[in-house]
Amino acid sequence: MAKLHQSSFSLDHEVLINILATQENILIIQDLDGVCMSLVKDPLTREIERQYLKATRAFDGHFFVLTNGEHIGRRGVNRIVEKAFDERDLVKQQGLYLPGLAGGGVQWQDRYGNVSHPGISDTEMAFLETVPQKIEASLREFFQQHNGGFNSEKFDDYIQATVLENKVSPTVNLNVFHDVLSEQAIYVKLQQAMKNLTQNLLEEAGTMGFKNSFFVHFAPNLGRDEQGKEIIQPASENDSGTTDLQFMLRGAIKEAGVPFILNHYYYLQTGNYPLGKEFNSRQAPQNKAELLTLIKDNFDSKIMPTIIGIGDTVTSKAEQNGDKLIFRRGGSDRGFLELIQAIGKEFESENLVVYVDSSGGELKNRKPLKLNEQKTEVIEGIGDAKDTDDTLTLNVVFPGGYQQYTKVFQEAASMRKQGNN
Template sequence: MPDTPLHDQSLSLDHQTFAALLATTENLLIIQDLDGVCMGLVKDPLTRVITSDYVRATNAFDQHFYVLTNGEHIGQRGVNHIVEKAFKDSSVPNYLPGLAAGGIQWQDREGAVSHPGVSEAELAFLQAVPDRIARQLHDFFQQYPEILESRILEECIAASVLDNKASPTANLNTFYAHLQDAPEVYVALQKNIKALIDRLLAEAQEKDLGDSFFVHYAPNLGQDSQGQELIWFAGPEGSGTTDFQFMVQGAIKEAGVLALLNRYIFNRTGTYPLGEGFNARQAPSDRNALLDLVKTNFDPDQMPTIIGVGDTVNSQVVEESGQIVVRRGGSDRNFLTLIQDIGGQFNTGNLTVYIDSSAGEVKNRKPLKLEGGTVIEGPCDPQDTEDPLQLNMAFPDGHLQYCKIFQQAAAARAAKTSA
């Protein structure tokens, strides 16, 4: 489809046209996830690797590039630590600017971090969560003394308790790897950790923090009628939900899109369309309301072409009580859909870019299906024919393929700027 604009294509493999768009579009805003996008998916977050060449390439998009992740910048398992290791020969690494912890942990390129809109009482409650997760894991496996030897159990717990400052998480990837022959135990573990999360939410309520937190399941099966995310229990298709993230209410990626867009317009015009103090927690949770906020407050003439990049989008078509039900989920789905909708509203040619991370260590992604150099089946259920999200670009060979094209575009953009 050479004459069809990229934003009207579906799962295009025209990477050179994509690279040219990144290199030559002056009013450009890239909003990019991290795990599975510029780093391989791994069971233990401490083993993640990012290349210094990729990080340096982001400099070519200074003030046009931001990250948006449910992980964090800081801490032992934060991305900053990974970046610092990549720059071991340099005392001053380049940090990745943008929002972490779902949209409430801001970082600039120099590594200065803040938590806009988060109270000290909320941070104090979050600080106690990692120890609770560790105790829960120890207690659970006392019921199964023969399933894991003590050394492996301790290693799995150490890898599974993510002591993030603003999004403490139970990551069950390593447990899943060791429980392949006992799937019923792994599902019981998923249910046990869910019970802990529910108990933590109840305790927050008792401390007058009932509106402060929610749980993000990654990957998930969308939301129920009350807007709560649906856990995905393991089955023949894979591990299902592996990350149980205890998050600050309002820390959702689609709200982060507005916070980043607000900063981007300020950098270009000197004016914040949503106000200088706007943060993700002030944004509505409904995607239509978010789009209305953009329509009401942003000047169409100033709107950039937004490129949203992610790797976690899924759907399942199932039968429940004799009815066909479609469950659409994935932690990148909503922010990509909002970027798509903004592009449709303002006619800015926004793109949604999908990175196939199924080849990583974490086996809960459906691989793209190719035939004759064309993607013939995406990451979602082929029976889901009415998915509102259209993924424009695809990188079937994963993060290395994407990083190569990104670095190519960065070099061309830098050359154009210096010319």
């Protein structure tokens, strides 16, 4: 019988529970939205289960998040965590914040809510503070030229839900306008207008001396083009396509966060940082091969943990290019999951890629896993059915979404806690 790291689309959650509960040298790197809470159109309405948050403490030092969202601010995850307990002091005292990297890899937090921004200058932060106002101005200008056919009295509310004033990743969230616009054609124009805005912001930053400071992340996306820029996913009849356009710091890509977390994990195990105490995600290479070389050259194989990467956003889409069929492979979680898979093969550490099906959330831009009638086997994955050469293997999947995953996580945490007593 194949081991779990050799499996594809496994529904054997009991084996995963056993690994999480009993294996000492493990490192969990987990996305947030869609994984441990539902995908929603308005980030302010997100909720997270109290028992799940308590369960994370059983993996203290072995569990870290890696998200494009942020820990802090009005729309940050910390506020959701505090709301789950209705007592901020309790959350801090008991270490119930989610430790790890936010902002794609540039906002670090321990489980007591102590936040830092490794590798970011004050001048870069100052430029980022100006971005939300520019997004709002651009949206207002767009709708002066286009009649969206929506309730104009609620326009300011729509703007508030669309402009996310994140500290290190100001974002355009188009979900609400996708719902209220009368014509899909206008939404597609809005997508393009916001893409043009972010390009203009990059050019403006360049004239101010920040030519290599920022980039734009599209979620979901269709991978990267030949220049390394992410490809926007246009809306279609039943798919909202790219809904989030995030103005982010260069280096704030999830895969660059993996060596940062590994560096910290090794410090917890040995008292030494393989990449140095001051290493941050922005210093990491930007492609998988160089990242893998960095890790191979600096991390002791005897200490390398079994890394379990958990995400929900992986895409694959066929595209006709002349007489040739090509595949655009992307998604916010693909990069860090592919790197974790590659590390597992390089170090023979039996790493696992875990996929949580978030298609049941409010966002209609996720393809669901297809099961057989008995619900015992996955008969069609999340990528394009014609894409049979995708190298990313989803070892374990959760068709039941975040509810199913967090239940398994809590069970494993309970067993691990009992085993350590």
